Amino acid sequence: MTKHEIIVGNSNNVTTIANSSINLIVTSPPYPMIEMWDQMFADQNPQIAYDLQSGDGMAAFNKMHIILDEIWDECDRVLADNGFVCINIGDATRTTNDSFQLFSNHTKIINKFLSMGYSVLPDIHWRKQSNAPNKFMGSGMYPAGAYVTYEHEYILVFRKGRKRVFEGEGKELRQKSAFFWEERNVWFSDLWEIKGTSQIIAAPKASRERSAAFPFEIPYRLVNMYSAEGDTVLDPFAGLGTTTLACMAANRNSHGVEIDSEIADLAMKNIAAECEYLNQVIETRISNHLTFISRLSEDKKAKCYTNVPHGFPVKTRQETAIKIDKIKSVAFNKSIIICQYE
Numbered sequence: 001m002t003k004h005e006i007i008v009g010n011s012n013n014v015t016t017i018a019n020s021s022i023n024l025i026v027t028s029p030p031y032p033m034i035e036m037w038d039q040m041f042a043d044q045n046p047q048i049a050y051d052l053q054s055g056d057g058m059a060a061f062n063k064m065h066i067i068l069d070e071i072w073d074e075c076d077r078v079l080a081d082n083g084f085v086c087i088n089i090g091d092a093t094r095t096t097n098d099s100f101q102l103f104s105n106h107t108k109i110i111n112k113f114l115s116m117g118y119s120v121l122p123d124i125h126w127r128k129q130s131n132a133p134n135k136f137m138g139s140g141m142y143p144a145g146a147y148v149t150y151e152h153e154y155i156l157v158f159r160k161g162r163k164r165v166f167e168g169e170g171k172e173l174r175q176k177s178a179f180f181w182e183e184r185n186v187w188f189s190d191l192w193e194i195k196g197t198s199q200i201i202a203a204p205k206a207s208r209e210r211s212a213a214f215p216f217e218i219p220y221r222l223v224n225m226y227s228a229e230g231d232t233v234l235d236p237f238a239g240l241g242t243t244t245l246a247c248m249a250a251n252r253n254s255h256g257v258e259i260d261s262e263i264a265d266l267a268m269k270n271i272a273a274e275c276e277y278l279n280q281v282i283e284t285r286i287s288n289h290l291t292f293i294s295r296l297s298e299d300k301k302a303k304c305y306t307n308v309p310h311g312f313p314v315k316t317r318q319e320t321a322i323k324i325d326k327i328k329s330v331a332f333n334k335s336i337i338i339c340q341y342e
């Protein structure tokens with residue numbers, strides 16, 4: 001069984017979540033200096049609207065990060081030692097006071113986590129290629145005035161304290177939560193090319209645009225990579241609850257915090273509508289594995305091990321205990337969701 005909750009409130013002070021009770025944070029905050037989030041930041045500090053109006057982009061940028069920093073402090077309070085933090089963030093390009101520049105959000109966030117004593121781990125570039133003909137900006141074909149088009153976002157990865165050690169029951173849960181060899185090769189590469197549209201799970205376009213939801217595949221990979229069954233995951237910027245859905249599919253507990261009560265309502269509706277596809281995600285994961293095995297040469301097939309719970313071949317001994325549970329039922333009680341597995 002797993003338990004999930006969508007909490008309405010400001011994630012800079014989540015009193016219902018106990019100290020050191022979270023194993024992994026997977027999130028995507030509003031991006032400072034991206035226009036769609038100006039109002040949201042200004043609502044939390046009206047001085048930001050004044051800075052933007054008066055053309056002081058750098059002052060607005062710094063104040064937006066002060067808002068995020070308070071939330072990273074609260075994340076630090078609830079995160080257990082050895083826990084991980086995965087943050088999807090894009091940098092912003094913007095002209096303020098007639099001057100174009102990059103506002104490097106990922107640099108600010110890395111500096112904040114360094115100041116809190118976290119280890120910075122290798123990050124992932126999520127490449128979102130645009131084929132729009134007008135994607136190049138600046139001075140056309142003339143030198144020294146054009147700038148590179150940004151088509152990637154970052155997934156920053158931080159660790160609190162030292163490497164996590166698994167003992168006793170935790171060791172078994174870790175083995176059960178292993179990923180397939182071929183998944184490891186893709187997931188642990190530093191470049192992810194994931195399109196929003198090719199997902200089994202994709203919230204309706206209008207609500208996606210309003211909340212800037214990330215594709216399901218992003219939190220699903222991260223939850224599988226940086227936590228084990230039995231763990232609890234937090235998304236302090238829950239939006240439409242994509243991280244919650246990923247946790248339900250991956251058999252992890254979760255909390256999502258969302259400041260906008262309308263978006264939190266949409267999240268509960270989105271989770272209710274999309275959870276019927278979660279078993280499809282699980283089935284696709286298994287069928288992709290079987291296709292991978294079927295394409296191995298006879299020589300390589302002969303060297304495979306047998307996965308005990310599912311009875312299918314796997315490449316390595318570490319995959320022999322993987323057990324991917326399908327969801328049997330999902331029950332909703334106000335803001336709480338309970339998932340039972342087969």
Ligand SMILES: C[S@@+](CC[C@H](N)C(=O)[O-])C[C@H]1O[C@@H](n2cnc3c(N)ncnc32)[C@H](O)[C@@H]1O
Pocket residue numbers: 009010011012027028029030031040071211212213214215236237238239240241242243257258259260263
């Ligand atoms: C980029 S969106 C997250 C989208 C989410 N990953 C998804 O897939 O739907 C950021 C969300 O954070 C929320 N938010 C902004 N400031 C917040 C705060 N201080 N506390 C909690 N939520 C906040 C916004 O309302 C928005 O829904």
